[in-house]
Amino acid sequence: MLFVQPHFDDIAFSCGGLVAKEVAAGGAPMIVTVCSEGPPPSAELSALARRVHQAWGTGDRAIEVRRLEDATAVAALGAASHWLGYRDAIYRASLYPTPEQLSGPVHPDDAHLPPQLEHELLKLWSDTGQPAVYLPLAAGGNVDHRIAFAAGAALQAAGARVLHYEDVPYVMRVPNAVEDRVREAAVPLRPEVVDVTDTLERRLEAISAYTSQLATLFRGEQPRDLVQRYAGSLASSPGRYAERYWARVDAG
Numbered sequence: 604m605l606f607v608q609p610h611f612d613d614i615a616f617s618c619g620g621l622v623a624k625e626v627a628a629g630g631a632p633m634i635v636t637v638c639s640e641g642p643p644p645s646a647e648l649s650a651l652a653r654r655v656h657q658a659w660g661t662g663d664r665a666i667e668v669r670r671l672e673d674a675t676a677v678a679a680l681g682a683a684s685h686w687l688g689y690r691d692a693i694y695r696a697s698l699y700p701t702p703e704q705l706s707g708p709v710h711p712d713d714a715h716l717p718p719q720l721e722h723e724l725l726k727l728w729s730d731t732g733q734p735a736v737y738l739p740l741a742a743g744g745n746v747d748h749r750i751a752f753a754a755g756a757a758l759q760a761a762g763a764r765v766l767h768y769e770d771v772p773y774v775m776r777v778p779n780a781v782e783d784r785v786r787e788a789a790v791p792l793r794p795e796v797v798d799v800t801d802t803l804e805r806r807l808e809a810i811s812a813y814t815s816q817l818a819t820l821f822r823g824e825q826p827r828d829l830v831q832r833y834a835g836s837l838a839s840s841p842g843r844y845a846e847r848y849w850a851r852v853d854a855g
């Protein structure tokens with residue numbers, strides 16, 4: 604299984620239970636990070652990026668800190684890791700100068716990114732021989748998540764089993780976020796619920812590694828409480844926990 608995360612943290616947040624479950628079953632899941640690169644070395648940081656770094660408490664060391672956090676989380680899950688070297692939209696600041704624009708459509712000057720990422724993911728899928736590819740659903744509309752979502756069509760056409768994961772913590776905070784996004788996505792998707800009761804602790808441990816992200820993304824709530832509540836709501840019986848995925852199915 605290939606688990607594609609636009610940013611360091613998305614897979615532990617959203618799919619950590621399934622990744623650990625796959626490892627426990629003898630599989631070799633790989634976490635593919637799209638935006639693994641920091642700001643261009645010579646560039647002045649934008650006001651937005653500076654504010655974000657400040658909120659994370661990392662200052663200019665943001666990319667180093669995030670890479671270390673990710674290494675800890677990936678090790679906790681037992682997965683392999685692969686970086687694609689793209690830059691986070693906060694470092695493409697001339698295109699997305701405000702937080703609202705970061706959650707909006709892909710800027711025309713970014714139009715080369717979706718086909719480029721699609722090409723790289725197709726190659727990785729083919730090279731690794733992994734049957735399934737997990738991509739974000741892009742609930743919440745973050746532009747990097749949208750770009751990754753868009754690769755799903757070509758991967759499916761090439762024969763990959765493509766599933767979209769629910770973007771945590773956004774889907775936990777916003778009522779009907781998943782339903783709204785599934786409708787907006789306008790491609791045939793079928794929900795698949797995976798019981799992750801036995802590996803939920805691994806997921807929580809991996810999530811806790813992303814110290815710089817937790818305060819801003821979970822808005823002061825305890826990640827453990829939110830994740831347990833949401834994973835409990837998806838499970839079939841009390842005391843069980845689950846993750847839900849949206850599989851691309853053939854039209855008609």
Ligand SMILES: [Zn+2]
Binds near residue numbers: 610
């Ligand atoms: Zn993300």
